[in-house]
Amino acid sequence: MSVRAGIVVTGTEVLTGRVSDRNGPWLSDQLLELGVDVIAIAVVGDRPEDILTALRFLASEGVALVVTSGGLGPTADDLTAAVVGRFQGREMVLDEALEGRIREILRPLMSRWPDLDPEAVLVSNRKQAVIPEGAEILEPVGTAPGLVVAPADGVDGPTVVVLPGPPRELQPMWRTALAESPALRAALRDAVEYRRSMLRLFGIPESEIAATLRAAAQAGIELEPLEITTCLRRGEVEVVVRYEPGDADIYEELAAFVRDRHAGTLFSDDGTTVDEQVFALLSRARETIAVAESCTGGLLAARLTERAGASEILRGGLVVYSDEAKIALAGVDPALIAAHGAVSEEVAVALADGARRQLEADVGVGVTGIAGPGGGSDEKPVGLVWLSVSHRDGRRLTRSVTLPGARADVRDRSTTVAMHLVRRLLLSGSG
Amino acid sequence: MSVRAGIVVTGTEVLTGRVSDRNGPWLSDQLLELGVDVIAIAVVGDRPEDILTALRFLASEGVALVVTSGGLGPTADDLTAAVVGRFQGREMVLDEALEGRIREILRPLMSRWPDLDPEAVLVSNRKQAVIPEGAEILEPVGTAPGLVVAPADGVDGPTVVVLPGPPRELQPMWRTALAESPALRAALRDAVEYRRSMLRLFGIPESEIAATLRAAAQAGIELEPLEITTCLRRGEVEVVVRYEPGDADIYEELAAFVRDRHAGTLFSDDGTTVDEQVFALLSRARETIAVAESCTGGLLAARLTERAGASEILRGGLVVYSDEAKIALAGVDPALIAAHGAVSEEVAVALADGARRQLEADVGVGVTGIAGPGGGSDEKPVGLVWLSVSHRDGRRLTRSVTLPGARADVRDRSTTVAMHLVRRLLLSGSG
Numbered sequence: 001m002s003v004r005a006g007i008v009v010t011g012t013e014v015l016t017g018r019v020s021d022r023n024g025p026w027l028s029d030q031l032l033e034l035g036v037d038v039i040a041i042a043v044v045g046d047r048p049e050d051i052l053t054a055l056r057f058l059a060s061e062g063v064a065l066v067v068t069s070g071g072l073g074p075t076a077d078d079l080t081a082a083v084v085g086r087f088q089g090r091e092m093v094l095d096e097a098l099e100g101r102i103r104e105i106l107r108p109l110m111s112r113w114p115d116l117d118p119e120a121v122l123v124s125n126r127k128q129a130v131i132p133e134g135a136e137i138l139e140p141v142g143t144a145p146g147l148v149v150a151p152a153d154g155v156d157g158p159t160v161v162v163l164p165g166p167p168r169e170l171q172p173m174w175r176t177a178l179a180e181s182p183a184l185r186a187a188l189r190d191a192v193e194y195r196r197s198m199l200r201l202f203g204i205p206e207s208e209i210a211a212t213l214r215a216a217a218q219a220g221i222e223l224e225p226l227e228i229t230t231c232l233r234r235g236e237v238e239v240v241v242r243y244e245p246g247d248a249d250i251y252e253e254l255a256a257f258v259r260d261r262h263a264g265t266l267f268s269d270d271g272t273t274v275d276e277q278v279f280a281l282l283s284r285a286r287e288t289i290a291v292a293e294s295c296t297g298g299l300l301a302a303r304l305t306e307r308a309g310a311s312e313i314l315r316g317g318l319v320v321y322s323d324e325a326k327i328a329l330a331g332v333d334p335a336l337i338a339a340h341g342a343v344s345e346e347v348a349v350a351l352a353d354g355a356r357r358q359l360e361a362d363v364g365v366g367v368t369g370i371a372g373p374g375g376g377s378d379e380k381p382v383g384l385v386w387l388s389v390s391h392r393d394g395r396r397l398t399r400s401v402t403l404p405g406a407r408a409d410v411r412d413r414s415t416t417v418a419m420h421l422v423r424r425l426l427l428s429g430s431g
Numbered sequence: 432m433s434v435r436a437g438i439v440v441t442g443t444e445v446l447t448g449r450v451s452d453r454n455g456p457w458l459s460d461q462l463l464e465l466g467v468d469v470i471a472i473a474v475v476g477d478r479p480e481d482i483l484t485a486l487r488f489l490a491s492e493g494v495a496l497v498v499t500s501g502g503l504g505p506t507a508d509d510l511t512a513a514v515v516g517r518f519q520g521r522e523m524v525l526d527e528a529l530e531g532r533i534r535e536i537l538r539p540l541m542s543r544w545p546d547l548d549p550e551a552v553l554v555s556n557r558k559q560a561v562i563p564e565g566a567e568i569l570e571p572v573g574t575a576p577g578l579v580v581a582p583a584d585g586v587d588g589p590t591v592v593v594l595p596g597p598p599r600e601l602q603p604m605w606r607t608a609l610a611e612s613p614a615l616r617a618a619l620r621d622a623v624e625y626r627r628s629m630l631r632l633f634g635i636p637e638s639e640i641a642a643t644l645r646a647a648a649q650a651g652i653e654l655e656p657l658e659i660t661t662c663l664r665r666g667e668v669e670v671v672v673r674y675e676p677g678d679a680d681i682y683e684e685l686a687a688f689v690r691d692r693h694a695g696t697l698f699s700d701d702g703t704t705v706d707e708q709v710f711a712l713l714s715r716a717r718e719t720i721a722v723a724e725s726c727t728g729g730l731l732a733a734r735l736t737e738r739a740g741a742s743e744i745l746r747g748g749l750v751v752y753s754d755e756a757k758i759a760l761a762g763v764d765p766a767l768i769a770a771h772g773a774v775s776e777e778v779a780v781a782l783a784d785g786a787r788r789q790l791e792a793d794v795g796v797g798v799t800g801i802a803g804p805g806g807g808s809d810e811k812p813v814g815l816v817w818l819s820v821s822h823r824d825g826r827r828l829t830r831s832v833t834l835p836g837a838r839a840d841v842r843d844r845s846t847t848v849a850m851h852l853v854r855r856l857l858l859s860g861s862g
Contacts, residue, residue, distance in 0.1 A: 015456070015469060016460050017456020018671070043474065123645075125638065166663075210555045232597075291750075297736030297748075316753060317729055321741060328747075
């Protein structure tokens with residue numbers, strides 16, 4: 001039997017969407033990797049009764065482990081440690097050694113804010129050293145310590161790992177807990193090993209994958225032991241399959257079936273993203289890329305610089321949102337804009353060539369479209385985007401798409417289409 | 432007594448973080464606006480037992496309303512409608528009229544994918560017309576209908592609104608439900624009106640706000656009726672206050688207290704963001720901006736083009752990730768880079784001036800930094816970012832910051848610092 005766990009994300013700012021939660025999904029993914037079955041992420045506000053309710057709900061489902069994030073800060077609405085202490089039947093006590101260590105952490109930070117009242121800061125942060133009696137302490141990465149709190153003697157229920165909200169604190173502290181906490185290790189003792197594999201496709205609707213899975217079953221592939229989920233993500237269809245190591249053969253059968261049926265649209269069966277593939281293709285060929293973008297306004301360049309080392313492949317980018325910038329920066333002929341409009345095949349081509357030439361790159365990308373909400377017409381509706389990719393050697397791919405959704409969706413999706421066009425152009429040269 | 436509600440977000444892809452959930456927070460915010468108290472967002476995978484567990488948990492907490500998102504698609508792992516039907520004690524039935532309407536929706540979509548087997552698509556989508564008997568139907572915006580499902584006669588519990596996962600479908604369908612569904616209106620009948628106000632500060636730590644709230648209480652402001660939450664968001668501190676209309680005076684007292692104590696760092700007390708303020712300041716002065724960015728790689732330009740109408744204020748952007756691009760595009764003197772390094776005050780200034788001149792803008796912004804994870808040194812650590820903003824009239828602000836966090840955090844936070852520098856420069860001219 002597999003180990004089950006739940007996650008409680010606290011914070012009124014997360015519950016109401018002013019901050020988007022990255023911790024729940026990250027922890028869930030980490031637990032899945034460990035073979036733990038996550039039954040739910042409960043996002044609750046800062047009210048102690050709601051945090052307690054979430055803990056009780058998960059406990060009533062029989063989970064062996066609960067991980068919480070958030071509510072360890074210095075303000076009065078940061079209450080997670082106290083609620084978990086109560087839930088586990090443990091008194092709250094001031095740990096003076098911990099208080100001293102937090103004071104040492106605060107000292108250099110306070111020098112950055114010379115106007116602060118130092119006493120107020122120390123009072124605010126003393127509260128972070130009040131912990132459930134007998135809890136294991138995870139040393140602070142920021143200023144807040146984490147906790148691993150087993151139930152008190154005579155209390156039945158899950159072990160609770162209490163982590164701070166900022167991801168850059170939570171992530172290393174979770175790893176420390178895994179490596180060092182006896183209570184966490186005890187809770188995870190019975191976890192079963194799982195594997196996860198992923199197939200990524202671009203250019204087909206999700207319903208087609210549903211049909212393929214039915215066809216695979218009809219063709220005699222025994223899908224039952226595989227846990228298959230499909231989803232649309234940034235314009236791509238992802239098929240994620242989770243299985244025990246003994247069922248790897250079945251997964252391979254399914255992967256071969258999908259590969260065969262979707263040869264033109266399956267672009268990744270090894271977990272790589274299109275971004276990684278474009279990076280690798282350019283690196284391997286020692287080629288560089290440059291972009292000129294209108295509707296995406298810098299998002300494509302930002303995507304190409306997401307990983308370190310981008311200067312190896314990216315010569316630079318031109319954000320040419322206005323017609324003047326298209327002409328001045330990318331060298332687009334004003335007559336082309338006048339004749340065909342800024343959102344046109346001709347201008348996309350001129351942007352790709354302009355970026356490539358102005359920046360002396362091997363590959364140029366041009367993107368021009370109508371991201372909305374205004375600016376659309378019958379002939380050129382909101383969502384229409386023209387993209388062109390051109391290579392120094394004369395190869396070129398140009399296409400238009402009409403993307404659904406709001407302005408942010410159209411902009412984001414356009415960068416995905418651009419990445420796939422670049423990939424196809426680069427592969428067409430290596431074949 | 433206020434109406435309480437819960438939200439269930441389904442989808443293994445959301446639970447494991449491959450897709451980040453926007454629906455839970457959006458719905459929560461909508462419900463708060465209506466005066467409904469959201470006790471939790473439960474994120475669960477596609478397993479029917481986990482969806483059912485989440486529904487039962489919320490029902491056991493006595494909520495009057497549950498809103499679900501996701502699991503209405505054509506694939507076999509889309510099970511929400513069936514689970515909700517079972518939960519409400521209603522049989523699942525095929526609604527043939529609905530099936531016909533979905534078929535009409537699919538017809539034009541299918542013509543976009545000429546290689547599809549049309550029969551497979553229709554089978555996949557027929558399932559979307561099987562609904563709990565007696566449910567109210569919300570017409571599809573995409574291909575999936577939504578549902579409002581009251582408990583069957585003799586069943587006690589919340590009304591459940593079932594919505595599809597894609598935000599561009601969910602959001603209009605929620606508004607339709609609010610306007611037209613008798614069952615939803617009945618569930619919301621007792622909601623209390625609330626107001627929400629927000630104070631935004633930049634350049635102080637969150638603990639300082641905690642101290643200010645304590646000081647406000649000591650100064651005799653009766654904070655009890657206010658629900659106050661503070662959070663750090665993209666480098667800013669947000670203080671959100673929720674209160675019943677009768678307590679507006681108390682909120683105003685608190686706001687005045689904060690305004691007085693934090694005059695230098697409070698930048699918004701009317702809900703506006705720094706982005707909106709920069710946009711308004713530039714528009715009002717009929718001035719334009721141009722950016723040259725290195726470590727942010729396009730993110731600042733992308734942020735300036737997030738809203739429609741950006742071409743009014745943004746002349747264009749230069750992504751100058753490599754030294755060659757800094758020299759060629761922004762006209763940075765290579766000797767400056769050689770003497771001071773690419774991440775330096777001098778190069779930030781040269782980038783700001785270069786962007787302004789090359790693009791003939793009124794205001795130029797230069798950003799250069801070490802986003803990491805590599806590339807840091809003792810003298811110039813990872814997270815060090817130099818920013819400069821210069822105006823055609825000679826005003827200039829230049830500063831360095833050392834930002835915590837991973838590469839993505841440093842890049843994102845840098846754009847926030849840049850926006851605040853631009854705001855200050857623009858205000859310094861109008862004062």
